[in-house]
Amino acid sequence: MISHDPATRLFHIRTASMSYVFRAGDYLQNLYWGKALAAEDLADLPEASFHSSFDYDTLLEREEYGCWTGRSYSEPCLAIASERGRHLAMRFAGHEISEEREGIQTLKIFLSGNEGAISVTLGYEVHAAYDIVSRSATVTNQGVPVTLENVNSAALHLPELSHYSLRYLTGKWAGEFQMTDMPVETGAFTMQSKRGITGPHFNPCFALSEAATEREGEVWFGLLAYSGNWKITVEKTIFNNVKVVGGVNDFDFAYPLGQGESFTTPAFLFGYAEAGFGSMSRKLHRFERDRVLAASAKPRRILYNSWEATAFSVDVREQKKLADKAAKMGVELFVVDDGWFGERHSDKAGLGDWHANREKFPNGLGELIAHVNGLGMDFGIWVEPEAVNPDSELYRKHPDWIYRFDGSEPLQLRNQYVLNITKPPVRRYILEMLHSLLRSGNIRFLKWDMNRSISDLGEGGGTKDRRLWVEHVHALYEIWSELRRDHPDVELETCAGGGGRIDLGILRYAAQCWPSDNTDPFDRLFIQHGFTQFYAPQIMMCWVTDTPSGAGKANRSIAYKFHSAMCGGLGIGADINRLSPEEAAEYKRHILQYKEIRETILHGDLFRLRPPGESGLTAVEYVGPSGDEIVVLAFLHAQQYGDSCPRLKLQGLSENARYELAGDGKRYHGSTLMHYGLPIELKGDFDSALFVLRRTER
The missing domain is CATH 3.20.20.70 (Aldolase class I)
Incomplete structure (x- = not known):
């Protein structure tokens, strides 16, 4: 659901469990992104914060779509050049909210600058059931020819927490999609490709958390839907403002726009999960199956x-x-x-x-x-x-x-x-x-x-x-x-x-x-x-x-x-x-x-029970769309003499239902499988097993 309050100038994007709030004042100021809340309570938040003549407004760091003006020093979303210079002062010029259709609602924010010569339309496509929003920007030139020097899809601002950890994917040929976690420190960290393709060295995605695990903790995440040169920058300022800017890479980039021409950025999708990285993944998997791969x-x-x-x-x-x-x-x-x-x-x-x-x-x-x-x-x-x-x-x-x-x-x-x-x-x-x-x-x-x-x-x-x-x-x-x-x-x-x-x-x-x-x-x-x-x-x-x-x-x-x-x-x-x-x-x-x-x-829904690398045992679980069939795949990489395999505590089952293990007919209550675990017998190096359970009683 998308709402706008003209009195407070607040825009509130509300999904199943997420709120995303920004304010239209002298500029678009992001106020909040996270667990669902009542947006009207944010109306009294300050619109500016003076620190010194060196930092006359630290809240400019939370600009919803910052354009390069020479007055803000954090990563911009848009920068242009023309015979009239590089300055680009954009102002809020209106909005448009669509009716919800097939589970999708859209918001358009109109910005105007340089005496109407440049306009920017910010698009928000809201997939409320999945806790996912897709953002993009369309830049249109109605004046003298300009050149886009930098044009990002969006800036995403995180709530103010004591610290964040960044999860991203890196790799190389024959070793792609290696999961990496690192603390977010003051400064900027950039993931990118300059190779003309998405690239194996980084994938255009991120997840930020304070102390999340596979099953617990808040996670803020995003993916860029683009197959060429891309860049995602995670920036933390000395004033503890953390933001993520993503879009087309400005490396070796210049895009001329003549009068009447437009440029639309790729979509930058983002979302929120409150039950760890596993919850984040399942939201994304469902969204991809239903909305991307339909x-x-x-x-x-x-x-x-x-x-x-x-x-x-x-x-x-x-x-x-x-x-x-x-x-x-x-x-x-x-x-x-x-x-x-x-x-x-x-x-x-x-x-x-x-x-x-x-x-x-x-x-x-x-x-x-x-x-x-x-x-x-x-x-x-x-x-x-x-x-x-x-x-x-x-x-x-x-x-x-x-x-x-x-x-x-x-x-x-x-x-x-x-x-x-x-x-x-x-x-x-x-x-x-x-x-x-x-x-x-x-x-x-x-x-x-x-x-x-x-x-x-x-x-x-x-x-x-x-x-x-x-x-x-x-x-x-x-x-x-x-x-x-x-x-x-x-x-x-x-x-x-x-x-x-x-x-x-x-x-x-x-x-x-x-x-x-x-x-x-x-x-x-x-x-x-x-x-x-x-x-x-x-x-x-x-x-x-x-x-x-x-x-x-x-x-x-x-x-x-x-x-x-x-x-x-x-x-x-x-x-x-x-x-x-x-x-x-x-x-x-x-x-x-x-x-x-x-x-x-x-x-089905994927549950990563035991990740590879943390011990000798790796296991994944899939719960079918109806919840009636569960598949578990377990892998023992190495075993020391005398060691036995721990039970696998399953997830996503019904506590009081009963499940029958295919092959031996033994039945377990869901509560037993989740809290005590499924017994497995793997022996030796590189052993594996497949288990199939089917619900027999609800």
């Missing part, structure tokens, strides 16, 4: 990807054999990876030539697609449309289609360049190629990869080059949007050298994502633990592969690999040609078991 809410299919079996040596005969074996195991989606097109026999050639190799597929892809469909499976295929090898028909024909700085040789990474998809001919080529590919046969899945950071971002020099970072993302969204519109039965997976492009911007179009190229089942527990802090298990693809064979690590059992991969969307990437009949039968048993519990894992 258009691609099909059941997640168990897929097989042939990369580890064949690498670049793809041919129709071998793929058919793999498909036969995958189908017998119960696989539902067969995906051909890199190597099917052009002269693609290694990563040194062929990228950009998106036609089936005639030696590998003499009759085109249709022969394999028909075979896969005849086995009862859908067919999917790998593409990397944003890149091109120098050794390709496409590059030889269009060397001017790549990003390059004038006067210098562009950088080759992984033997490839990045296509300038902001150019209409390039964009048309990619779309026509993808339309043609998808219409050539019954293809139901695209694994869209991007195996390098963007570099040499230029096409002519000057300010125009500095807007290409944003325009590349807009062009990408345009392509994905058209694909979703014209091919509604085709699902897209976002992948960028592992987890390099995962955010709520691209997830408006993608059905699922690839969190990491590291498929070691033990390493994945850490990656999955960080990932699920902010993103739903339904989005996260987890594969059973041959890793860690040859990686200098101890072998993991098939059961351990499957249990780790069952924590999200299940996929198979192992070379199934190598499996013995007994091993193939074990694969089939695990796949069948996953199908029986898939709904609970992908659409």
